[in-house]
Amino acid sequence: MIDAGPWHSLAVLADGSVRAWGAGGETDEGQADVPAAFTGPNPQRPVVDVAAGFYHSVALTRDARVVTWGAEQNFGDVDEGQLDVPDPLEDGTRHAIDVAAGGRHTLALDSTGRVWAWGSDDQGQVSLPAELDGTRAVAVAAYHAVSMALLDDGRVIAWGDDGTGTVSLPPELTGQRILAIDVGAEIAVALTASGRVISWGDSATPVPAAIARHAPFRTVAAGGRHVLVVHRAPKTPTSVRVLTPRQVRADRPVRVGVRVAGVESGTVMLTDGGRQVAVVRLERAGTDVATGTARLSGLKAGRHTLVATFAGTATAASASSPVRIVKVRAGRG
16 A cells, blocks of 8 residues: 655555655654554554655554554644544554545544544534434545545545635536545545546546546546546457458558457557558457457558557557558559
8 A cells, every 4th residue: 555645655565564755854744754663574563554644644554543643843833633543543442444644634434434533623624524424434535624535325525625626526426326536635536336537626627538548447546636547457459450451452542450359449559661540449349359440541552561559458558460451553453
């Protein structure tokens, strides 16, 4: 697990130990000084998750307790109670399953679905809204003075400072079952059960087409003004073929077919001698088979070498063997 705040970063290693870096100069409030019990190898108290706030760090231990550190007031009054873990979460009376760190406040979620909040409440980020009463949350998120919870019925609830529009939930969320949430400085993001990404806030923008073609997505994360998405594990094609006549007339366009085995969708880039001449969208043609076509015109007389490169996902790529066609002048064949 990893997390990043404005001034420092946190990571949990496989053995449950924690590493931290950053927070230099006037940003050093001790948030990168990992307690000895969490340092490795083989830490005394293994950790399963971490959250990085502005001036403090939060850890969720393997025995389901919440621990905080930082906010040492080295360069200002930055301690507003975000380190004061409620006793039930600190002593193990309640089992914590998720944590989040805002600017000067902290959120935690216990195994019963109850949301806990403590620290600065200057924008209402710690005052739990009435909408949470009688509900069960499955995840929490926070940034600066914003708090957010995802409920087990797929609804999102946000509260705190709405100065950048991240607390005002968009109408696109209505009727959607949400699987993951995150919030940044000027942008919030949600992932629907269908793999669609919805963002809102002052810096919200639609998912770029070059990224949208990799949908459906698995999870999302928000930075200050940007979003990251992870797409589903791709399939690697077993073969890519170009289907075309070996010889065509100069006054006729060339109809090129592409067949990809091992996948059922995706995109193929068609090149002629290394120059891109078409992008082919594949459609399912059977179990683990996808096909598509392109029309090429304006080819000069002479030999042309076509290669189809599958680019349906960011990590699975495969190219066909070169296929050579000869374009002859009108009246020569």
